[in-house]
Structure formats: structure tokens, C-alpha cells
Amino acid sequence: MALASNYVAQLRTAGLQVTGPRVGILEAVGANPHADTVTIFAAIRLTQPEVSRQTVYDVLNALTSAGLVRRIQPAGSVARYESRVGDNHHHVVCRACGVIADVDCTVGEAPCLTASENDGGAAGFEIDEAEVIFWGMCAACSTPQVSDQPNSPNRRE
DSSP states (O other), X not given: OHHHHHHHHHHHHTTOOOOHHHHHHHHHHHHSTTBOHHHXXXXXXXXXXXXXXXXXXXXXXXXXXXXXXXXXXXXXXXXXXXXXXXXXXXXXXXXXXXXXXXXXXXXXXXXXXXXXXXXXXXXXXXXXXXXXXXXXXXXHHHSOOOOOOTTOTTOOO
């Protein structure tokens, strides 16, 4: 119950009305980092079966606008949501299975990177955030799988 009261406080601090779907969706996002809307919808329906898909989309939009939830969308992926906000962290995505993990900002303060003004692209902008997505293979996908097949190159004797 303490967790739910924390979400109630977050909603009130953000100036949002406290509703069951908002609290439930905050709980679902908190329990499922980098979840897509399908996962969030399935999670909230376990406790609030009357919540519609449209409500999930509307609440996620409101929570994102209020800064309580962060929306990310790596190339080739559907939108995903996380409750880790305000620290300008980055993400690493596995090219094989699509798993996403957080990567802390490693250099300096937000926005972690300084855009070059030499090309004119950043001129006139006050940059407050940088989004970096690292791509690679997660440990599970980069480890060779052992096969029982006699002619497999990964077979161990």
C-alpha cells in the first residue's frame, strides 16, 4: 500500500487528478521497465479489468506530459515507457532479442553531451536533454549456444 500512496503523492505533486487507472498504470510501468502498451494494458487489466486500451493510451500521454513517465522509442521498436525520469540516463538495446537496459550518464551533467554549434544545427537552441541509444548484443544473445547436433560448430565434446 505504501507504493500506491507514493504514486498518489506523485500524481498530486504533478497536479493530476488521482484516479484508479492512473495509479494502476504508474504501478504497471514501475513494475515493468521499458514496457510497451500491450504489456502495460495486460498488467493493469489484472487488477482493473474495466480499463480500456484507450484509457491506457490517454493515461500514458498524461503521465508523460506531466514528467512522471518517460517515453522512449528506439528505431524499429514500438513506444516503451519507464518510470525512471529526470536523470537523463540512456539506453542499450540488443539487436537480436530487443531487450532494453538503462545506461547511466557517464560524463558530466545533463544533457551529458554538448552539441556542436559549428554546423549551425544547434545554434539558437537551449539544449536540456540528449538521447543516446547504444546498440549491441546482450549477454544471452552473444553467448554461443551449445548444440547437441553432431555437425554443429557450437557443439562441445
